[in-house]
Amino acid sequence: MPTSLGVLPDQQAVCEKPPAFASQMDYFRSRLGADQTIEWLRKKKAVGLKVIGLPGWSVPVEIVLAAGGVPVRLSGIWEEAKHFRRELPRDICPLAASFFLGAESLSREGLLDVAVVPGTCDWKRKLNDLLAEDTKVLTLQAPPSENLGFLSKDLRNFAREIALITDLPVVSRNLKFASAEIARVDEAFAALHRLRRHPTCALSGEDALAVEEALMRDDLSRWTERCRTLIRLLEEESAMTEDSPSDRAPRIFLAGSPVIWDRGNLVHLIEKAGGKVVCNDFHSCLTSLYAPEISPARDDVAFSTLPLRWARSCFCSAVGEDEGLIFRAIEDFRVEGVVGHTYRACGRLQMRMSSFLRRARDSGIPSLAVETEGDSNDTERLLTRIEAFIEMLFARRRSGA
Amino acid sequence: MSLVAGVDVGSTTTKVVLIEDSQVLAAEVCATGANCRKAAHALLAAALQSSGRERSEVRSVVSTGYGRKLVDFADEIVSEITANARGAVWLHRGEVPVRTIIDVGGQDSKVICVDRSGLVTNFAMNDKCAAGTGRFLEVLSRILEIDLDQLGEISLKSRKRLEISSVCTVFAESEVVSLISQGKSVEDIVAGLHKSVARRVGDLVTTVGLQEAVFFDGGPALNCGLIKAFEEELGVSLIVPESPQIVTATGAALVASDSLSDKASRDRIKPPSP
Numbered sequence: 001m002p003t004s005l006g007v008l009p010d011q012q013a014v015c016e017k018p019p020a021f022a023s024q025m026d027y028f029r030s031r032l033g034a035d036q037t038i039e040w041l042r043k044k045k046a047v048g049l050k051v052i053g054l055p056g057w058s059v060p061v062e063i064v065l066a067a068g069g070v071p072v073r074l075s076g077i078w079e080e081a082k083h084f085r086r087e088l089p090r091d092i093c094p095l096a097a098s099f100f101l102g103a104e105s106l107s108r109e110g111l112l113d114v115a116v117v118p119g120t121c122d123w124k125r126k127l128n129d130l131l132a133e134d135t136k137v138l139t140l141q142a143p144p145s146e147n148l149g150f151l152s153k154d155l156r157n158f159a160r161e162i163a164l165i166t167d168l169p170v171v172s173r174n175l176k177f178a179s180a181e182i183a184r185v186d187e188a189f190a191a192l193h194r195l196r197r198h199p200t201c202a203l204s205g206e207d208a209l210a211v212e213e214a215l216m217r218d219d220l221s222r223w224t225e226r227c228r229t230l231i232r233l234l235e236e237e238s239a240m241t242e243d244s245p246s247d248r249a250p251r252i253f254l255a256g257s258p259v260i261w262d263r264g265n266l267v268h269l270i271e272k273a274g275g276k277v278v279c280n281d282f283h284s285c286l287t288s289l290y291a292p293e294i295s296p297a298r299d300d301v302a303f304s305t306l307p308l309r310w311a312r313s314c315f316c317s318a319v320g321e322d323e324g325l326i327f328r329a330i331e332d333f334r335v336e337g338v339v340g341h342t343y344r345a346c347g348r349l350q351m352r353m354s355s356f357l358r359r360a361r362d363s364g365i366p367s368l369a370v371e372t373e374g375d376s377n378d379t380e381r382l383l384t385r386i387e388a389f390i391e392m393l394f395a396r397r398r399s400g401a
Numbered sequence: 402m403s404l405v406a407g408v409d410v411g412s413t414t415t416k417v418v419l420i421e422d423s424q425v426l427a428a429e430v431c432a433t434g435a436n437c438r439k440a441a442h443a444l445l446a447a448a449l450q451s452s453g454r455e456r457s458e459v460r461s462v463v464s465t466g467y468g469r470k471l472v473d474f475a476d477e478i479v480s481e482i483t484a485n486a487r488g489a490v491w492l493h494r495g496e497v498p499v500r501t502i503i504d505v506g507g508q509d510s511k512v513i514c515v516d517r518s519g520l521v522t523n524f525a526m527n528d529k530c531a532a533g534t535g536r537f538l539e540v541l542s543r544i545l546e547i548d549l550d551q552l553g554e555i556s557l558k559s560r561k562r563l564e565i566s567s568v569c570t571v572f573a574e575s576e577v578v579s580l581i582s583q584g585k586s587v588e589d590i591v592a593g594l595h596k597s598v599a600r601r602v603g604d605l606v607t608t609v610g611l612q613e614a615v616f617f618d619g620g621p622a623l624n625c626g627l628i629k630a631f632e633e634e635l636g637v638s639l640i641v642p643e644s645p646q647i648v649t650a651t652g653a654a655l656v657a658s659d660s661l662s663d664k665a666s667r668d669r670i671k672p673p674s675p
Binding site: 361366369371380381384385387388391392395396399 | 467479480481482483509518520521522523524525526528608
């Protein structure tokens with residue numbers, strides 16, 4: 001077999017060796033199938049718990065926990081949900097569709113008590129209307145401002161609505177316990193991402209994505225425990241590995257539309273082409289890394305402190321919202337190239353992305369714009385661009401640019 | 402002396418170039434057809450025959466193009482962007498170095514920026530639609546019942562160029578059918594088609610930024626009408642090589658040569674075995 005110039009022979013040899021942390025990764029990857037999520041939720045329903053479907057981590061999960069609800073991530077089970085598919089437009093935002101189809105499939109299994117859906121764009125708002133025909137829906141608007149008083153009121157309303165479903169009011173004591181649990185998750189999440197700054201960290205971008213996607217597809221405490229074990233194993237592995245700067249894969253920051261695990265996984269393509277995704281701006285990765293102070297783990301936790309976390313959350317992409325954090329990460333993670341991903345259906349992000357990538361280039365970071373439809377139909381064409389980009393980064397490194 | 406080969410398996414044609422000591426020994430082009438592997442094998446054999454060399458003399462083969470991964474005799478593969486840039490910079494040794502390369506292929510159009518040393522700094526490619534590619538002209542020439550290689554001369558006779566969609570090949574096809582039924586002149590329609598491709602590629606140029614000198618290659622660069630349309634659209638003169646189809650294969654062969662040199666230098670600095 002010919003070798004790609006993007007992957008040096010030495011790296012291929014390293015990739016073939018099974019890493020010591022692989023057994024921990026088996027747990028996270030096993031949580032990504034719809035069957036496992038359904039089985040887990042059946043057990044929760046069997047003991048009378050209420051299931052609250054969420055778009056991701058960027059929502060006030062502590063309120064759901066404090067009200068005794070089980071938070072479950074709805075996006076990313078597209079393939080399994082295909083047979084429930086209604087007449088959706090062809091050019092729909094894959095992220096919104098993934099969330100919608102996940103909610104619909106769980107609802108039909110009788111495993112969803114309410115879907116908390118973001119109303120951050122027209123796609124999501126219209127899909128919410130459609131979803132509301134068969135499923136109870138709570139629309140959560142994006143934080144309108146950093147006015148904490150306003151946000152606090154918003155969250156109280158949200159807590160009241162959730163309490164109506166779970167029959168358990170959100171009281172201060174429960175909120176404190178829930179917030180402590182969220183803080184433990186955030187801490188593990190941030191520690192895992194911090195580890196990726198090290199050049200010898202063996203965790204691939206695809207592994208990291210699997211860990212992120214597994215969150216809220218099992219009990220949070222179990223996820224946290226597994227994540228801590230993974231971090232320990234990675235630290236041990238990293239300490240034993242010798243860094244070889246010239247041979248290692250170019251370090252990539254993936255910005256823009258969040259990648260959906262089972263829908264044309266862009267992280268997989270970048271790493272197949274010989275790069276390594278070391279950081280991204282979706283799933284609140286940057287928020288957990290750079291704003292630990294917003295985790296309300298303090299004793300005085302109450303509705304007055306929760307808005308801090310909520311105000312910094314983002315449903316889709318930090319591009320355009322908080323580019324300062326991205327540029328900080330680019331420096332911290334010694335990023336060599338930025339891939340800016342947008343879904344074809346999201347014109348709003350495309351406009352922001354082009355100016356962001358221009359700024360990245362102006363600051364000396366090579367960048368590549370990638371537009372996808374969130375499926376695997378265009379893989380080969382996409383791979384050509386990514387391979388060329390990785391070759392460009394290798395050539396740049398060799399030339400000392 | 403190192404004989405190396407570059408194989409560019411494109412969607413329409415396959416190209417093989419043999420290089421030795423910075424000299425192109427042979428260059429062959431054939432239609433890719435349905436079996437990329439077969440085309441690559443046959444073409445390498447033809448190139449060796451025309452240069453009077455043996456397969457065993459070829460020290461390294463690098464494949465590129467959309468079928469690059471199917472060339473089972475290649476030692477390395479490289480993307481067509483890297484190969485094309487390497488080939489263009491090497492082929493043009495003018496006073497003003499190449500900084501922007503436009504490569505229009507059968508199903509892809511690429512615009513590549515290189516720095517003064519020939520290093521790729523940025524690039525853009527067309528998206529899924531064939532608008533702005535060689536396939537666009539191929540499809541439309543069939544509707545007009547004109548040979549592809551005559552399009553250039555015909556368009557130069559145009560007196561009033563027509564406007565044709567640059568967004569979608571299928572839309573353009575129905576527009577051309579409609580223009581034919583309106584009795585519009587073939588020359589004006591063909592000039593409109595060239596303008597349509599130029600607009601589409603011009604958008605890619607805008608994305609990466611235009612810097613002179615601008616090099617134009619790929620099979621469609623044989624079309625003088627298209628060169629004129631590009632020059633008007635971009636407002637610059639284009640450098641077009643003598644054989645624009647073989648630039649990417651030439652680049653692939655040069656990458657093969659570079660790899661051999663790199664390997665030789667690595668071997669030289671290896672410490673002696675104990």
